[in-house]
Amino acid sequence: MQSAITSSDVSSFASLAPAYPELLLAAGALVLLLVALFWKNNRAGVIASAAIVLLVAALAVLLFQPAGGILFNGVFIVDGFARYMKALVLGGAALSVLISLNSGREHGIDKFEYAILILLATLGMMIMVSSNDLMTLYIGLELQSLALYVVAAMKRDDRRATEAGLKYFVLGALSSGMLLYGASLVYGFTGTTQLDRIVAAIALDTRSIGLVFGMVFLLAGIAFKISAVPFHMWTPDVYEGAPTPVTAFLAAAPKVAAMALFIRVTTVSFGSLTHDWQQIVIFLSIASMVLAAFAAIGQNNLKRLLAYSSIGHVGFALVGLSSGTQVGVEGVAIYMAIYVAMTVGIFACVLSLRTADGTLIESVSELGGLAQKRPFVAATMAILMFSLIGLPPLAGFFAKWQVFLAAIEQNLFLLAVIGVLASAVSAFYYLRIVKVMYFDEPTAEFARVPAELNVVMAGIGFLVVTYFVTVGSPLTAAAHSAAGSLF
């Protein structure tokens, strides 16, 4: 329909510069796949290490990328926001592969495909973050999802893992269907699939009910991916059933990518329909915060508890987006960065927990007396729990500060009051973990902690505690400019 599409804007390799990180990742993943296939022995560890190197390299390319821009006739965009979110995705992915390096065997994922699928999923996420068109959006989303369905079910002979994979696949497919349906309606009522043209098309026309309908379906599809209530049903089961390293990965990077997508679609494409989607986001936010706070109280399985915790945190992040302002998006950007760091740290702790005879620890009550047996792990975990509650001076407080600040600016007082009260309720289950670790007497001996987990825990614990002197100021500045590129 547009005449500009007749000629390609990719004239040389150099003109592909904005997409270098994705190209690097795609090529690297394929090369690794070939290498692993023709290598006689199963060297999952080596491939995983290579994957980490590749992710870090992509991160470096991303950070030193000279310029952003729009590529492939407008379907692919690299702006400040995309780069910020992609940095989080790559960092989260690299760290979650790192913390699972030593635990692959006992979790049944010591296959070289694991790392490669993770790479492909990460590639999908980066495309999601950079998508500027409903079609790239869908391609990225599906690349990510399909890789993750397989990863979740990778421990084939484990019933829970298989169930988790199947559940994830069925519900994920359903959400993709909803998303596609919404996308087709949006296309039908605006005549374009390109995100930044949709907003122009809306401006020309009066807001049609069909467009709002399409938008609702589109947002519902994405809400599945960020597991906001009422689209959260799969989360606890998948988190619990999937092998812990996979859960660690699922909880960190994909959430960021889907949230980035959510933000881009709402603020860029539907910027003029703010009042329509704002109600949806407020509902998702309140429902997620409240349900997660209460549902997690009864959980004794650590991974299930963390699943509800992640649902709750998505709710808190959405508080920022509810405002529909630049301050709000800045808040979400900060929130997601801190969330990823805390999540990786928590899972590093969880992965490091096993009894002396090698049994994995998965329930809260088994943590008794950890503070006396493994003081460092317990201290890190306690700090992260306090941070997840949102207690100052830890990083989690500053995350909540920014999103609630945005909500208050827009006079969303009810949302804010419900939000802070939900965070008070959620403190109950976080504190239970601290209580069991610190106030109860030891019941079991704990095995030694692998060195790389100690490094990750120390690093993240340090950043969470010293957030306000170390990363607080630069992160806020980065998030500020990232959010600025959308408005």
Next chain:
Amino acid sequence: MIFSDHLLTVITFLPTLGALVLLLVGGKGEGADNLARWIALGVTLVTAVLSLYLWVLFDPASTEFQFVENYPWIGDSIGYRMGVDGISVLFIPLTAVLMPAVVLTSWSSITRRVKEYMIVFLILETFMIGAFATLDLAMFYVFFEGTLIPMFLIIGIWGGARRIQATYKFFFYSFTGTVLMLLAIMAMFWQAGTLDIRSLLSFRFPPEVQTWLWIGFFASFAVKMPMWPFHTWLPDAHVEAPTGGSVILAAVLLKMGGYGFIRFSISMFPDASHQFANFVFVLSIAAIIITSLVALVQTDIKKLIAYSSVAHMGFVTMGIFSGNIYGIHGAIFQMISHGIVSAALFLCVGVVYDRMHTREVSAYGGLVERMPRYAFAFMVFTMANVGLPGTSGFVGEFLTMFAVFQVNTWVAFFAAFGVILSAGYALWLYRRVIFGALTRDSLKGILDLDRREIAVLVPLVVLTILFGFYPAPILDATAASVGLVAENFANAIGAAPAAVAAAH
């Protein structure tokens, strides 16, 4: 001079530095524990000396904030701002001087996880001093709320038998109240465009907004003070906390609520404070009378003192919301005095608890025969708790009642019952524990105060009597700032009726 420019930062973060040093101290066993104790004592003593130096350098004639530091920090909202005026300056030496006493009283009574104990107390000290010293509203919240983490651990790890319930109750009461204040702080930021307390003090919030902001802050401070009926966490927390925790809780943490009322509620929301004054009076009177009656029937010494704290805080809130110069002056004096006296009383309970491992009143009796020095110290603090003239307890109660009499004579009338009742429970407690016949076999071998306990209690005895006869050091330091607060309050609430009159 460079050093005095950053004095507040040094005092605030020196304890954290000490905690970091402790973190690096390795080893296990008695040697490492002793090292941890000595390091903690050294750090708290240095901090205490510096805080007294701050008091000396402080210019009482000025109403301006002093020792100000001001740097932009996170984003364009939160800044690193420090400074004290007459309202806040005294709470810093109060905190810092009591900390060595806490370390000393825990010397032999804490034998488990000594290093961790000292670390959390030092971090707690940073938060407490920071809350009084900061001039940024967000940082105030950070310090104020930050105290929950160490206190949660102190009660939970080193507390008594029902410690878990107590520490949860403490945490949830405080946290729920405080998050509402957080929202009020954010609303203030969008209203005034800054989090700098100095700018906020001169900003006039519209009266209808003030009402909501006032409620947000009230939710936090009323729990912290605590005011009746939000006080039920306090007796549990006090009873279960180790002696050091009780001392800090009563002497400093409760004062953060009173400080907040003066600094924020009265100074920034005068219209709302005026509007809610009667409400606060009713709660204050309820606290004074009801909790005094409840204190009468307590069988646990610590619980009795905890309830008496609530009653004494009733005088503080009453004084603050009288809004005049005597009331605010008296409230600050009462807080400092109660900080010394309640701390000393909890230390006294700790002394006998360490020996007998019970806090039941009925387990004691006739201690004066075996512990004359202890009986003397306990008597001084009991009298100060009663408010006997010549002890520091008298001045604050007198000033607050004097102030409220001008505003509402009925409130003063009922508050006077509190004085009578406090004499009842305090003297009765003293009689049952100290006098009577020494009949119990278990008490016959009890020892009087040792040198360490004397070193802790004697300074507090001296201060209690000194401030009773010569309250000038406290009153002078606060006078100018209190005058300004009271004047601004009078102008603000005076302005409202005048505007109405002009409209007619």
